[in-house]
Amino acid sequence: MTPQHRAPKRYQRRVFLGLAGLAAVPTGAVFMLQSRTQAPPAEATTGPSAAPSASPSASPSAAVTVPKIVTSGGGPVPFRRGRAMLGAYLGLDGLSPASAVDLRRRQLGRDLRILHVFYAWTDVLPRSIAWLPDDAYPMISWRGTDHASVLRGDHDALIARNAKQIRRFGRPVLLRWGWEMNGDWYAWGGADNGDNAAGYVKVWKRIRSIFADQGADNVSWVWSPNWNDSPAAKWNAKARYYPGDDQVDWVGVSGYNLHREAPGTMFQPIYDAYATRKPIMITEIGSVDRGGSTKADWITLAANWIEQHPAIGGVVWFDTDTHPGYHEKWRIDTDRESLAAFRAMARDAHFLG
Template sequence: MSPAHRAPRRKITRRHVLGLAAAVAAVPAATVAVQQVRTPDSPAEATTSPGHPGAKPSAAAPPAVVTRGGGTVPFRSGKAMLGAYLDLSGRTAAQAQALRRQQAGRDERIVHVFYDWGDLLPRTIDGLPAHAFPMVSWRGTRYTDITSGSADDLIARAARRLKAQGRPVLLRWAWEMNGDWYGWGAARNGKNPAGFIESWKRLRRIFADEGATNVSWVWGPNWNSSPVADWNTFAALYPGDKYVDWVGVSGYNLHHETPETLFGPIYRSYAARKPILISEVGAVDRGGRTKADWITLFAQWVQAHPAVGGVVWFDTDTHPGFTEKWRIDTSPESLAAYVAMARNPRFSG
């Protein structure tokens, strides 16, 4: 979304992930404009064949969708867990959760937190409601740091710490790997998607060796790829069904993108095989009912797509240098639209 968003930090919250662009040696900071990669009318993937993930759907019958899966965080067919990355100015994590509970009449089902590659991953999550699942987004590193074996001890330590949570945990490692803004993207690792896949599998193997069987693995590309190239598509970077529990996707309404533009391609590519997690989503408020109407449109899109098993909103006003306040209550209308979504049975997963 922005240079601050994409700059690595040493702190554990999204607020710090979004903060001043302090570099980490293994993951150089990117400097990119505040924009989606392409316009809403451009394809989300380069297409080379009708079966390619970016190919336009045919007029055939709707595709089959997954009815189970999710690993230790189970997917419930036709139900979507609703959660957020929640960081509100002047409030602790527990206070922010209490405010949203008061407004929506319910707890978050997913609580999203961010950690750098070298951080100690959490044994507990501040403000976590009793029946919520944590989603830990863990920054990546250069593929050779992993495939060489030099990071094995760091990975094993991370596995032991997540295991110590003693509850199911969603782990989203090296998200948006199909973008060129992170040091762990294929674009900045020799255009080598095989290196990403080898790294992913090595992490999973070490976690298994450490007995971290409570971890549910979220593979989370961006909604579109930058650059558009055969080596940078969803298919080229997918580790394989055996190694993925949830297929995630990041997508924001920054330039009047519809939910179908943002999430349709990934859904059509994987909904028959894996549950889909909208792992980052938010909408720009352009005044009036613009944000409220987009939230309503998004809720309708999820209702029409039963393989979506989770939605994680970007709910914050602590994004430095960005004038849009991403929190859900930027206006009474946007809050009302979000609350209506939260109380819809479709979002009762």
């Protein structure tokens, strides 16, 4: 995504909802709101400087040879070749998480397979989520902090405590620690740590090692960069942040249609780089509505593109209208056409997971 549309660098994405309204979520949880990697134009003057985005007119997959894909993997949350679990971050105005899940169940005629929630670095991660459907997996996006303090061991007790929490969850969990590390908007990104990606890899390995020591073997580890690097410098290339095949269960990616980006423009490079080794998950995705059927058309375009790429085992929509200071309504039911397009995807056998 293009960072000229991101909120100010120190504005913390996924702002906390009042916990009083989230009684169903364990203490410390944050069912957080997202300031997009491409945040609203109104905030652009206070955001970090822009890096050029790919041309929106680029063909999604022209002249691209689709690689031989993985046939297994995913860790405790297994990958099924040619099937994509459909999920969402749900932050719907006036609705509790449980009510939002129920609304989507009624609209789509089925439950979502992945429910996406966000936690701050110092939060206590959940050992249960009351509103999680029986056949759904939680994807927990856990914020990070600076590299040096983690590598000194300052947070070992916190990490171990959360590993124990997740171990007690009682079902497989997708854990997405320190996402979009190749952007310059987070404390755990290379740009805030001496323009160096190596520290991120060391932190990842330390966290995963502590989880292993605590017996948290129900975790599928999701490594999830942004689709474009910001800054677009050699040291900040997303591949430099990759912890290694033995450290990652799913390769994720964030990408939003804000400037008429085709799905392939955002997702094909990640697919080409990793689909021979790891299952792919589109961990954050959404589309601007430019009037008429533009949003519905893009949802259909994305669904078709995903079906043509069988290593994609999950797609998690950014389904919300509650992001503070953001005019765009990302929820899937902003109009009948968009809901119909999303419902068609949800009822397609490819997306039953």
